Amino acid sequence: MYAAKFETRPQIYGDTIIVRAEGNFIEPDLVTDESYNYTAIIKFFEEMVFRPNFKNQADYQLDLAKKQVKHDYDSFSEVASNKAYQLFFKEYYKDYPDFQNPIFGDLALIEQLTVSDLSSYYNQLTKAPATVIAHVKYPQKMASILENTVFEELDNSNFGQSNLKTKLGKVGCEIEFDYDYNQAQLVYGYQTKTDYQTPILGLVFSQILGGDEYSLLFQEVRQKAGLVYSVFSDYYFYNNLVMIQTSLLSDSITTASEIIEAQLDKMRHNNWSEDLLQTAKQQLISHRLILEEMPQFKVQSELIAQLRKIEKADFEKQVNAITKQQVVEFAQQLSQPMKVLVR
Numbered sequence: 001m002y003a004a005k006f007e008t009r010p011q012i013y014g015d016t017i018i019v020r021a022e023g024n025f026i027e028p029d030l031v032t033d034e035s036y037n038y039t040a041i042i043k044f045f046e047e048m049v050f051r052p053n054f055k056n057q058a059d060y061q062l063d064l065a066k067k068q069v070k071h072d073y074d075s076f077s078e079v080a081s082n083k084a085y086q087l088f089f090k091e092y093y094k095d096y097p098d099f100q101n102p103i104f105g106d107l108a109l110i111e112q113l114t115v116s117d118l119s120s121y122y123n124q125l126t127k128a129p130a131t132v133i134a135h136v137k138y139p140q141k142m143a144s145i146l147e148n149t150v151f152e153e154l155d156n157s158n159f160g161q162s163n164l165k166t167k168l169g170k171v172g173c174e175i176e177f178d179y180d181y182n183q184a185q186l187v188y189g190y191q192t193k194t195d196y197q198t199p200i201l202g203l204v205f206s207q208i209l210g211g212d213e214y215s216l217l218f219q220e221v222r223q224k225a226g227l228v229y230s231v232f233s234d235y236y237f238y239n240n241l242v243m244i245q246t247s248l249l250s251d252s253i254t255t256a257s258e259i260i261e262a263q264l265d266k267m268r269h270n271n272w273s274e275d276l277l278q279t280a281k282q283q284l285i286s287h288r289l290i291l292e293e294m295p296q297f298k299v300q301s302e303l304i305a306q307l308r309k310i311e312k313a314d315f316e317k318q319v320n321a322i323t324k325q326q327v328v329e330f331a332q333q334l335s336q337p338m339k340v341l342v343r
Contacts, residue, residue, distance in 0.1 A: 013238050018303075019125055021049045029137070050126070062118065072104070080179070083181075093167075099169075130154040132154065161307075166240075171338045177340070184247070184250045185343070187341075191335040193335060196237070199237035201322055202237060203284060205235065206233045209233045214280070217260060228256055268331040270328045285319055288315050
């Protein structure tokens with residue numbers, strides 16, 4: 001194989017886990033080796049996906065994998081902002097432990113895994129609904145080759161579902177943790193009471209609130225007040241959740257909190273400029289155009305469309321259709337927050 005790369009990784013969409021097996025390779029017409037073609041490539045990936053080796057040095061490989069996950073977890077957790085993110089979800093989903101560790105999963109459970117467990121899990125996966133997505137130079141040629149392989153036998157008809165949302169977590173409370181970091185971390189989580197079926201409105205809202213240097217939070221809390229090192233907001237569509245996260249000095253917490261919450265009030269009471277909406281739309285569309293040039297993003301978009309059983313829509317048209325009143329109404333229906341402080 002020429003520069004072929006194969007990896008598997010889990011992806012979480014609401015309450016659904018997708019085990020994604022992904023292969024990347026150089027197009028055959030760029031290589032002079034006649035034995036290197038779509039058929040050979042598919043055969044290679046077919047071996048990797050459907051004939052994993054759970055015997056030869058499997059215990060050794062599993063032990064290495066456990067150590068790597070633990071190392072990655074420890075490295076991730078050393079960063080104060082990452083630790084705050086972890087603690088937020090641990091508290092937010094306290095009543096739903098399966099959702100408490102969205103990045104690494106349950107480390108205690110991982111440590112207990114055996115090769116037999118992995119083999120049993122894989123056998124279950126072979127019976128699960130699945131799909132194949134190929135982004136190649138000659139799609140019709142690839143499709144005809146796939147028809148004669150085990151990939152064609154996958155159960156695509158039952159792949160995906162229309163609603164992939166998680167359960168709602170805990171809000172309306174404040175929790176503090178002491179970790180002796182140089183910088184304090186403040187995280188807000190607001191539930192969307194309305195179960196939106198598209199992420200577009202939430203993306204526009206989050207972009208206005210704290211998406212970049214043009215946003216309300218950046219302009220008011222960082223640039224004008226100079227109270228934080230960083231501040232941003234994100235919209236987690238599958239969790240029905242808007243999050244604000246900021247890094248700041250401990251003596252700035254009270255004032256910064258007041259200004260942050262004041263920006264939400266501005267949005268709820270329509271006390272903000274139409275220019276912010278237009279700038280947010282431009283930024284989202286520009287970023288999307290860059291992403292759409294990347295093959296992996298095209299594959300991801302197709303995966304999400306199949307997973308949610310929806311038609312791929314015109315992103316630019318959807319964004320431009322959002323009105324200021326819709327953004328105001330989105331802000332008004334947000335819950336009281338869960339507020340997590342780590343210092």
